[in-house]
Amino acid sequence: MLRVGIVGSGVMGTTHAFAWAKTPAQVVGIYSKDVDRAKENASKLGARFFDSLDPLLDACDVIDVCVPTHLHHEIVVQAARAGKHVICEKPLARTYAQGLEMVEACHKAGVKLLVAHVVRFFPEYAAAKNAVQRGDVGQVAVVRLTRCSFQPRVINDNWFVDFAKSGGMVLDLMIHDFDYARWVAGDVETVFARSVRGVDPSASEDYGVAILRHTNGALSNVEGGWAYPPPMFRTGFEIAGDAGLIENPPDSAVPLGVYLKQVGQSDIPDVGIPGSPLAEDPYTTEIKHFYSVLTEGVEPRVTAEDGLAALRIALAALQSAQTGRVVRVQEVN
């Protein structure tokens, strides 16, 4: 029986915890600063609440880290040293140095580090990757990726809006598509990015576009934003190759239209999460995959190195948006 310890009880901590419940693994404990929410999640899952990390590490085989980005490093390194496998929310870390240390610590300890780049588990993204891999579009030439939502609300000490903790929209949101761009078109050489907060850190919202040059000559246009009216969240992709084209524009795969005369108090979440009606939500697909990796030796769909590479591209984009220069990904440290 794989014993799982969850750190965090925010949106992702809660989502992951209940996704683990759909695997044969046992969530044994939850450690979180949000005691009420953690206790609530723990009681629903038959798990214990922990008020510190060490006892939770002692009780589990794998630790699932769903805390604010700037805290990933400390917890992951500690877990690795305790010999526990690690699931870590994206972005892997707040800085490249932290990310590198985390990867090295896990490698040294001989534990797995799986980074939760959940977009790789969204069915449309996974299917498009498969299509590219089997040659449907030939050699990839131009990739377009879009992911825009609204500014996370400033309530309950929302760390997303604190640049020092989250790295802002570029690091928290655009990283999904930096990872995906790299997954379908290969390693990235340079990044040129423009963003609202790159030139005006005090701006109340953020919106940005990055142009990536991949090592193999492919190009990617990555758009991200926390600037839409809530609760709007749009994602989309397009992959053009020398033998074909895949199009999945925003708004193209909306199977449901609900237009009610009676408008209720709209339930806008603090942070936007994209979704489509599916038999299994992508977070559960992701966690089930991680379970297979940990228990059956399945090759991980996303490795620690992938997480580190995506982080490096995102940091390059941040740097480019701030300096106005082209940034070489290999020079980000």
Next chain:
Amino acid sequence: MVRLGIMSFAHLHAESYLALLKSMQDVEVVGIADDNQQRGEHFAAQFDVRYFTSYEALLDEGVDGVLVCSENTKHTPLVCMAAERGVHVLCEKPLATTLDDAERMVRVCRENQSRLMVAFPMRFSTPALEVKKLVDSGRLGRIYGVNSTNQGALPEFHQAENLTFLNRNWFVDAALSGGGAMTDHIVHLADLLRWYFGAEVQEVYAASNTILHHKRVNVETGGLVMLTFSNGAFASIDCSWSKPAYYPTWGGLKLELVTEGGLTTMDAFKQYFTTYSHSVARPLWNVWGSDANQGMLTEFVSSIEENRAPIVTGEDGLRAVEIVLAAYRSASRREPERVGGG
């Protein structure tokens, strides 16, 4: 009655312009001239207009204005020839492929009181005009950025195989076109956004590649461009020839404007229905929206009738050329470039 002629049918837009001109009540089509005689006679017969074997002969017939639809690198002599006779000119885009040419055309037209308009039909696209109204209304607030596409099929596909005498493969021949996708598909959006914002492009970053159609052509076929405007807004343009030959239409022009006020999206060719037919192997999009070319030609004719400058000028064409040239410099140096060498 405004007397008009068309100089060269190298560009395939010439026939759609001619069809529209023939339907305009205040326009008299004097005739067309083309240095490719077979092509000229072909279209003269098709549209029942006079064919002139030389451009001079067309101008000697007495015209108020001409449309110049030659290959991109051959605009300058035709535009200047017309201008020197005081004839007003509507020149196909891009105005030129070098700064010298663009500046010369603007100068020669000005010196001869010939008004130069550049064919930027998107300024007359009815969906695009709605965005202009929204921007001007102030309701959008501060402009954050733009994500836009003007993608198309490889222009080689423009030419039917049984009409090779039309010689329309020049779009992929840099000596005649000036370049590939970046030459073809940056200017429409660059011009539209300059107009929307009432601002100039200060800096251009561009990345291009030659992966698409690499077995058929030598020019760049993929391109991503980032413009930075004097009002602080940035705009990404995808100018790639990334639509396959079997796509339901030639391509399209779309933009998404993200602003303080929210999101505005515009798809200039979205007013279509789809046809699935036994007679073709693929679905086809039949556009039923208003023809932007009609608005553009009406403006050209009105500007002649009313003896005023057209709302799209040679200077607008020149600015667009500067942006494209900066994009090429940027793509080659792999650094952002100031526009106009500044």
